[in-house]
Amino acid sequence: MKTTREDVVRPGMGVSGYRIERKLGAGGFGKVFLAWRDGSPCALKFIHLESVGEWGWRELFIMLRHDFPNVVKLLSHFKWPEEKPEYLVLVMEYVPGVTLYQWARDNNPSARELVEKLLPLSRALKEVHAKAVKHRDLKGDNVLVRDADGAPVLVDFGAGAMPGAPRVTGALAPANLLYRGPEAVTFFLRESRKRGESYDYSVGDELYALGVILYVLATDVYPFNGPDDELLGEILEGNPKPPHVRNSRVPRALSELCLHLLAKANARVPDAEALCVALETLLEEAKADPQWEVPLCYGWTVDGRTTEDAPELVGHDPQAWLRRWIRQKPKRGKPPAPRVVASAPPDPPATKTRPALHIRVRWAFPILVAVVGLAVGVDHVLGQLRPPPSTPIPGQLVPTLALPAEFSLDGPMRWATHVHEVAPPWKPPEADIGAAPSKADIPASVTTMTLSSGTTRMKKKAPGSQAEREKKGNGSTGAKVLIAVAAVANMACPGAQVRKEPAPQACPAGAVETMTRQLSLRLGARHSAAMPGAPRYTSPERVPVKEGPVSLELAGAWEVGTDAMGRGGQIVLPDGTRLSGQLCISEKRVYGRITQAVTPTGDTLTVCMELYDQSGERGVEIEPDGGAIKVFPRVDVKTVARFE
Template identity: 80%
Template sequence: MKPTLEDVVRPDMVVGGYRIEKKLGAGGFGKVYLAWRDGNPYALKFIHLESVGEWGWRELFIMLRHEFPNVVKLLSHFKWPEEKPEYLVLVMEYVPGVMLYQWARDKNPCALELVEKLLPLARALKEVHAQEVKHRDLKGDNVLVRESDGAPVLVDFGAGTMPGVPRVTRGSLAPANLRYRSPEAVSFFLREERKPGERYDYVVKDELYALGVILYVLATDVYPFNGPDDELMAEIRAGKPKPPHVRNSRVPPALSNLCLRLLARAHARVPDAEALCEALEKLLEEAKADPRCWEMPLCYGWTVDGRTTEDAPELVGHDSQAWLRRWIRQKPKRGKPSPPPAALALPAEPPAPPEPPTASTAPTLRTRGRRAVPLLVVITVLGLVLGVVLVLGQLRPTPPAPTPPPAPGQPVLTSPVPAEFSPDGPTPWATHVHEVAPPWKPPEADTGAAPSKADTPAPVTTMTLSSGTTRMKKKAPGSQAEKKGNGSTGANMLIAVAAAANMACPGAQVRKEPAPQACPAGAVETMTRQLGLEIGERHGAGMPGEKQGSSEPVPVKEGPVSLELAGAWKAGADAMGRGGRVVLPDGTRLSGQLCIGEKLVYARITQAVTPTGDTFTVCMELWDQNGHRGVEIEPDGGAIKVFPRVEVETVERFE
């Protein structure tokens, strides 16, 4: 496997006179490292000359010609290594801080703070556009909030353009995240009568639309539109986002209206950055005149009694599905969580620090296992005895105590998720940036919204039905099956006890290959038209748990899986990997479902997420490096392990 930049650039090594400390992040056209020289910090952006060097030269050309306020500054550049240059290195000023969305998540700002944050950014865009420069990849990840003064700083002009720079875009659209594309750009991309080689003319109003998406996310914590690519493009073209003040009642209507003007169609959109600055300055005056609704945090904080919805209680007890939909669309909490309350009990005397283990006192794993066996036997026997006692106690049914009806006007309190909700029914979802992931995304695709130091939940034991087990169906009210079920509590308890026993000693399972299945909607079109990949193309990837430079098999299990693309995937490259254009950069995460067969492990990849957050719906299958579908299970006694380096192939249908 070709060495990656992480293999070459390591902490404490010196590159061009700069000592590397750590990796800061990665984008579509390069990776950024924190480095030091003469006691000062710098941000070094490494751009691979062979694959994306043309984009690097464009960024260098733009940054050398101009210096803008609230835009990261270029300080120097060089090629590296000196003897055989493979990378263009841009030396930028180091901006300590967090990304804009992370700032909102940590700060839980009010509407006034949003305006104060966006106004300097709008003024910076005004200066940028005055020099005929366009960023073309404006999004939350490309705006840093400086730690020292809280000022927004625009970074990463890798996709930028200006008159005189060489044209390198081979596709119809410049690289960018689909969620931030304007309705005009999406309509151009979907136009069937488009001429071959015709390119979209990106204008200032496209940039302002992207800024409107940023404002929408900051105000509501959701994107205005979301979903699989085909649905997302249809919603962007329709251009009817729910007003921010409707989605979040804490958003002042004036700020909501400005956001909608930024997201409107081109003829009704804010015309330029100067007009946007004027509108934001007017909002500041309005906020000072009536600060009540402008100084309230936009989301609930991490308090013990802080509710996460405003109007869910009146739905409880009336329509559980509507209640659940409202509950899922809750505003996520922001801000830093409060410290846990102190324990009521008197503090015990702190235990003495443990002695360091020695060769004679440290028990081996085998010794621990022998000691644990009697304890496990005792626990199992006690569990079975307790189950039998509970069964005998349930043989004589006890009529349930009547529940008094609620007083008029009083809400009915239930558990957070209604008991009537069935997993067999339709599952609604929201599009929260941090908290709720839609069902087409695997769990690894997004970062959760829980605080970094949340309380550790109690351990929960789950039991997964095997493929041969009949799935339980929802019983119709009053049916014969329901009556039988209600009268067999003891039998149900016995089944539960038997299930617990089976969990301790599972029997042999018969594994089957996955059945054929259609690709996700729009996946083939995204791969072939948007990315330019051909069906049947393959590229290397690493399995989860792969150790750098090691061929040691890694353990796998059924369910969601996330692989990492090994090297950049280029469309139109020859058999030796030369030429072509990068469509999925190095480090792209490939997510899907993993299935374990009798001798092989299969995976169906349905989503690709680049290091910059660009998301594509795809259809790919797992292949081994010998050209066979599926990866052979390596013999390893109990655990199921596979070779860590695999390939993925673009397909039209899952076989």
């Protein structure tokens, strides 16, 4: 679409008797708006006829002839504007709700709840396929979960096909590569493919895409991901990591069904009817197995880890792994409401109790110092990954819960279940002493401290003093406290740490698809952005940054399809779009990973971008300034298929 048409349809305007309220979404075939007429809501899909061509009529052709269960209904259609039509407008029922992927992120469902969502969707596909219709763009974002009853509703037949529908050119249907099966990839890569030959999309391709959806819902990652060339090879090889291995909360039977959907054509689930039978069988199995009721991901806690692929850093660089693990934000469930704790009023002063209070404070102060020191030490210990040795040391505290399957050396193991999960179950409740990380070549260093009478000079105390009495007992309380504080503080400061580059990581689910399909951004595309605190005018003055969450502002509108002179493009991200993500500071550079874009109108998009300097190098060079870490105020953001 051309830039000049971006604001043709705007909130508040009237279109053939419908009042436009707001935009609901946009895709490769048009934009969808919430509209009202005669007090009733509906969804208007605007398809630009010149840009989309015959593709726009295919959806109308399919929806006019059929009324499927759990499929969005077509109410009417018209051309607009009336005097000189440029758009085909489809009037569809409005389905208040969120996408299937967003539903999973918001509700953190159990395995049983996933099956309950997939079963009616599979029944709808059974009816669709019975009428020789193929959706050809099945993905989590094309399934809405209706607010009223929680039912899944299949939307967007813009890429659909059926006998008699208008024919269009193209070797493959315009679906995302992440959802394409090995048969489609084989056709695409075949050297003997004739010019103009089109792939015969089948029911098997539809079921493969449904298997990808199930995999993402169960594990929060795609079965295959990465740059296109690697992705094509992985799809052809067809050996995804089983969902129950990637996430041990996934029941084995559900994992096997998912792999059955992702198998090669001769081993795949044959049709939607067979899939319905399999899902019904799983629901019966779920009634007798409590594992099916466990949420598939951790809830919204500070250190709750998601089910992303287990990093290979475990056992090699545990500190780097843990830094990466701590930065993981929970992706499923809603954050709890903040608790308001009313503080008790202080006791009124009493003259008679002053001597006793003085004694209590005098004795409590060393204990308070010890507690503070212990907290500092424990805080650092939780920053180290030190699993206990297989043979416990006498007197040593060891964790009572095992590592999850993702990190276990002995195979899959179910995660422990708690009503309120505030920490991963494999984290030791206390710091262990000298425990070697799993598969580590060198045990974790243990620092001990001994106070020798030959190295410490003490003042002589008067006979009968409190210090003298303590000396006659089991030793000075103050000295013991100092030893304890020094020990934990020494544990908390093992020496200078060399900050390293962030470890590779997969993009958020659906990010690559959003950038390439919805925004039409090619991977590797770059655009300028302003760091926080950067002046609006051009200035080389460096700005301070710190590790953690960051929000940048897009500098100018991001356009696609421009010519050599920068003309004729389409704005996909307007000027002022906010880009949110995380900064990681290494020894010499600052690295940034952007995972969300929010436009000035409030549209929120999941993206996958990295920060680059304007010379084309990943990351931004650090320029220390009196202890502060500063960087150049202007950077580039680059679309990527995976964080390096």
